[in-house]
Amino acid sequence: MPIHDPAPATEPQGLSSQQAAELLARDGPNQLPGSAPKSTLAIVREVLTEPMFLMLLAAGGIYLALGDKGEALFLLGFVFVVIGITLVQERRTQRALESLRALSAPRALVLRDGQERRIAGTEVVCGDLLVLHEGDRIAADARLLQGELEVDESLLTGESVPVAKLAGDAAKPDAGADLFASTVITRGRGLARVLATAGRTAVGRIGADLARAEAPPSPLQQRSRRLVRGLGALALALALAQVLLGWWWNGRPLLDSLLAGIALAMALLPEEIPVILTVFLALGAWRLTRLQVLTRCVTAVETLGAITVLAVDKTGTLTMNRMAVAELATPTGHWSAQDAQELPEDFHRLVEFGMLATPGDPFDPMEQAIQRFGHDWLRGTEHVHDGREPVFEYALSGEILAMTRVYASGAPDLHLLATKGAPEAVADLCHLDAPRLAAVRAQVDALAERGLRVLGVACGRWTGQPAQAWPPSQHDFDFEFLGLLALADPPRPEVPGAIAECRAAGVRVVMMTGDHPATARAIARQVGLSERPEVITGDEIGQLDDATLRERLRHVDLCARLKPEHKLRLVQLLHAGGEVVAMTGDGVNDAPALKAAHVGIAMGERGTDVAREAAALVLLQDSFAHIVAAVAQGRRIDDNLRKATRFVFAVHLPIVALALAPTLLHWPALLLPVHIVLMELLIDPACSIVFEAEPAADDLMQRPPRPVDDSPFALRALLPPLLQGAGIAALLLAAQAWLQAQGWSQAQGRTVVFGALLICVPLLILAQRNPARAVLHRGAAPNPWLRPMVAAVGLLLLAVLAIPGLRQLMGLAEVGWAGLAAGAAVLALCLLWLELLRLAFRSSASARRRPGYSAP
Numbered sequence: 001m002p003i004h005d006p007a008p009a010t011e012p013q014g015l016s017s018q019q020a021a022e023l024l025a026r027d028g029p030n031q032l033p034g035s036a037p038k039s040t041l042a043i044v045r046e047v048l049t050e051p052m053f054l055m056l057l058a059a060g061g062i063y064l065a066l067g068d069k070g071e072a073l074f075l076l077g078f079v080f081v082v083i084g085i086t087l088v089q090e091r092r093t094q095r096a097l098e099s100l101r102a103l104s105a106p107r108a109l110v111l112r113d114g115q116e117r118r119i120a121g122t123e124v125v126c127g128d129l130l131v132l133h134e135g136d137r138i139a140a141d142a143r144l145l146q147g148e149l150e151v152d153e154s155l156l157t158g159e160s161v162p163v164a165k166l167a168g169d170a171a172k173p174d175a176g177a178d179l180f181a182s183t184v185i186t187r188g189r190g191l192a193r194v195l196a197t198a199g200r201t202a203v204g205r206i207g208a209d210l211a212r213a214e215a216p217p218s219p220l221q222q223r224s225r226r227l228v229r230g231l232g233a234l235a236l237a238l239a240l241a242q243v244l245l246g247w248w249w250n251g252r253p254l255l256d257s258l259l260a261g262i263a264l265a266m267a268l269l270p271e272e273i274p275v276i277l278t279v280f281l282a283l284g285a286w287r288l289t290r291l292q293v294l295t296r297c298v299t300a301v302e303t304l305g306a307i308t309v310l311a312v313d314k315t316g317t318l319t320m321n322r323m324a325v326a327e328l329a330t331p332t333g334h335w336s337a338q339d340a341q342e343l344p345e346d347f348h349r350l351v352e353f354g355m356l357a358t359p360g361d362p363f364d365p366m367e368q369a370i371q372r373f374g375h376d377w378l379r380g381t382e383h384v385h386d387g388r389e390p391v392f393e394y395a396l397s398g399e400i401l402a403m404t405r406v407y408a409s410g411a412p413d414l415h416l417l418a419t420k421g422a423p424e425a426v427a428d429l430c431h432l433d434a435p436r437l438a439a440v441r442a443q444v445d446a447l448a449e450r451g452l453r454v455l456g457v458a459c460g461r462w463t464g465q466p467a468q469a470w471p472p473s474q475h476d477f478d479f480e481f482l483g484l485l486a487l488a489d490p491p492r493p494e495v496p497g498a499i500a501e502c503r504a505a506g507v508r509v510v511m512m513t514g515d516h517p518a519t520a521r522a523i524a525r526q527v528g529l530s531e532r533p534e535v536i537t538g539d540e541i542g543q544l545d546d547a548t549l550r551e552r553l554r555h556v557d558l559c560a561r562l563k564p565e566h567k568l569r570l571v572q573l574l575h576a577g578g579e580v581v582a583m584t585g586d587g588v589n590d591a592p593a594l595k596a597a598h599v600g601i602a603m604g605e606r607g608t609d610v611a612r613e614a615a616a617l618v619l620l621q622d623s624f625a626h627i628v629a630a631v632a633q634g635r636r637i638d639d640n641l642r643k644a645t646r647f648v649f650a651v652h653l654p655i656v657a658l659a660l661a662p663t664l665l666h667w668p669a670l671l672l673p674v675h676i677v678l679m680e681l682l683i684d685p686a687c688s689i690v691f692e693a694e695p696a697a698d699d700l701m702q703r704p705p706r707p708v709d710d711s712p713f714a715l716r717a718l719l720p721p722l723l724q725g726a727g728i729a730a731l732l733l734a735a736q737a738w739l740q741a742q743g744w745s746q747a748q749g750r751t752v753v754f755g756a757l758l759i760c761v762p763l764l765i766l767a768q769r770n771p772a773r774a775v776l777h778r779g780a781a782p783n784p785w786l787r788p789m790v791a792a793v794g795l796l797l798l799a800v801l802a803i804p805g806l807r808q809l810m811g812l813a814e815v816g817w818a819g820l821a822a823g824a825a826v827l828a829l830c831l832l833w834l835e836l837l838r839l840a841f842r843s844s845a846s847a848r849r850r851p852g853y854s855a856p
């Protein structure tokens with residue numbers, strides 16, 4: 001093996017875009033079969049098996065049997081309306097989910113026309129050159145041509161130990177250079193040529209189902225399922241009671257009683273609840289994409305609103321990740337780039353070895369900054385060694401925060417070493433004596449205090465037999481300490497505002513960084529993250545037991561020099577302490593912590609595939625402000641979910657009461673199936689469209705996070721709407737009784753009651769909006785769907801009152817001005833009841849409100 005680097009013959013070009021397009025057309029997209037979107041047919045089939053639909057059919061059938069063709073046609077006509085609404089809703093939801101899936105589909109970095117290009121994984125074709133980095137999921141079967149990799153192939157082999165891959169020949173089969181689609185690179189970089197795509201890959205052949213396993217149901221989903229099951233059973237029992245009571249007790253014909261039972265069951269079935277959940281979360285996720293936040297796990301949308309701790313890394317999230325070397329320090333001197341005209345000779349060796357310790361064409365912005373700096377300030381000197389490749393490399397590891405590159409020299413058994421890394425680690429490698437160590441520490445602190453990221457640089461020589469066995473550790477060399485490179489990375493301008501917003505919202509922000517404590521503290525001060533200067537480091541964390549660490553965590557917002565396993569432990573401890581934790585991360589090693597957090601957030605721009613796949617959310621633009629905006633969006637969705645749930649309960653109670661009470665009171669039937677179907681037709685879109693579009697409350701980010709286990713289905717949450725509904729039911733029943741006593745016909749009474757009930761739908765929508773405002777108050781941010789909803793109710797009412805055929809079909813009668821007056825009076829009383837309830841609950845709520853948020 002030659003010691004001197006064989007210069008690459010030509011720069012690899014990759015395919016041309018035209019070749020790639022032709023190959024794509026010939027071979028088809030690089031996609032494993034499976035996961036096709038739901039077809040219209042499947043949706044229709046789903047609708048056809050829904051209880052609501054079956055009951056509509058049954059009711060229509062009974063009307064036919066009774067010889068009431070008009071009613072039968074009317075109900076069967078609704079069947080189509082119901083299918084239509086469901087289809088539209090499903091399509092909306094599906095579209096939202098599909099656009100998410102398309103965005104989160106795997107991507108690949110390829111060389112095309114000689115340029116690196118990031119394309120969708122499905123567009124990779126045979127012959128493409130893949131540029132591979134640590135943390136990538138390989139897009140297709142390929143052969144490694146350049147570089148060295150370690151790959152996790154557990155997906156194929158079940159073997160969890162990473163496999164080493166060495167560059168091989170593109171033409172010859174070579175097991176050591178073969179890469180397989182869907183396996184993950186855990187270390188290294190490389191260039192590989194694609195050999196097979198789609199179903200022709202190794203995974204494709206074994207038919208592995210890589211579609212992400214469905215996430216387990218969230219607590220909210222579990223609760224809603226339990227509720228739906230309970231209400232369903234109740235509906236069945238009450239409907240049965242209704243039939244039997246009507247038949248035996250009231251002596252009505254069986255078919256009539258059956259109709260009444262079906263009507264009651266329709267009113268009771270809580271089919272809106274699951275619809276609300278799916279629609280709100282799916283559309284919520286879709287709305288988040290507009291904030292450049294991609295949702296990989298839809299239930300995270302709901303958890304976002306309950307976040308109490310936001311654990312963020314520093315570089316790229318709080319800062320711009322736009323690094324530049326700002327200052328240099330050697331044991332004897334200090335240099336600052338500001339106002340400098342030239343770089344004195346004394347600093348040349350420091351910069352030269354800083355560059356030698358860095359790949360020539362680096363991926364890491366920090367390393368790019370070092371190369372850029374060197375090229376700017378050492379231009380024309382003999383210290384720049386472009387194109388010189390090391391013969392061996394020691395990578396950065398958890399144990400030693402430094403990396404060494406080994407170069408061949410002119411002499412056959414002499415090698416030059418260049419090292420850079422965390423200053424402590426480099427000083428340690430150089431075995432500095434106590435006074436020199438103290439001097440370096442003072443220099444590091446002074447630089448870090450200004451928010452700079454500090455790296456130590458050292459050089460070394462090694463005389464030994466090359467290429468046979470390299471010493472196992474960097475500690476086996478002798479190094480000479482050259483000095484410090486200090487890099488500036490300015491804070492993002494939007495971060496201080498976003499952090500203030502978090503504080504107002506009762507969300508604690510904790511910094512978890514791998515950087516030096518003093519740098520962490522300085523950046524935290526610059527962005528206003530914490531007034532508490534205390535920093536806890538990874539080493540300290542390693543020495544504390546869980547109880548002590550949890551106690552410390554209450555008072556410390558800054559965690560520095562963390563390794564990934566520390567991050568995992570911190571997240572778990574916060575979790576165990578009752579916090580709801582969102583955490584950002586980007587590296588391969590961050591994946592476990594991202595999974596452990598309630599909401600793992602991967603940084604899309606610099607994040608690895610592995611981090612993305614472990615996270616629930618992916619930021620398409622790495623900015624802290626987007627996270628905070630997403631939290632606000634999560635809170636809004638949670639609010640609206642609660643409003644819609646309250647509405648469902650409030651509006652169904654009067655319907656149920658008006659269907660059930662007449663049987664118990666020996667009255668003739670008041671609400672018929674047609675009425676109930678008409679009501680349901682209004683309720684469905686009210687839930688899934690009007691409430692979904694409800695704008696955020698003004699105090700959304702000024703109140704503490706909701707408790708995690710605060711269920712929207714708890715009795716405490718449902719008491720106000722149940723009382724609203726009960727009051728309205730009582731008023732409507734009283735109206736019917738009073739009108740009958742005044743000698744109005746049964747149909748006239750029903751007309752007044754049904755008309756009032758219709759108008760109560762928009763009233764009840766308004767009543768769920770903001771308890772701080774009167775029911776009829778116009779909110780500051782209007783809901784675009786409110787007017788159409790009110791108009792629809794008005795038109796419907798007008799139609800059933802004014803069109804004689806329709807009126808007769810619905811069992812209604814002309815009521816005249818007296819009827820209108822009676823209806824208006826009932827509605828006024830309903831409104832009064834809603835207002836009284838609102839005021840009562842508001843004062844009890846403000847008495848109960850917790851005294852502000854106190855940091856745990």
Ligand SMILES: Nc1ncnc2c1ncn2[C@@H]1O[C@H](COP(=O)(O)OP(=O)(O)OP(=O)(O)O)[C@@H](O)[C@H]1O
Pocket residue numbers: 313314315316364367396401402403420421422423454455512513514515516562
């Ligand atoms: N390419 C590198 N070469 C040498 N040292 C490095 C390199 N990358 C990181 N280090 C050292 O390792 C330390 C930890 O790096 P790490 O990448 O874990 O930080 P981080 O978690 O990215 O920090 P942050 O939270 O700011 O994003 C750095 O402070 C630096 O001293």
Ligand SMILES: [Cu+]
Pocket residue numbers: 266267268269270271272652680683
């Ligand atoms: Cu309903």
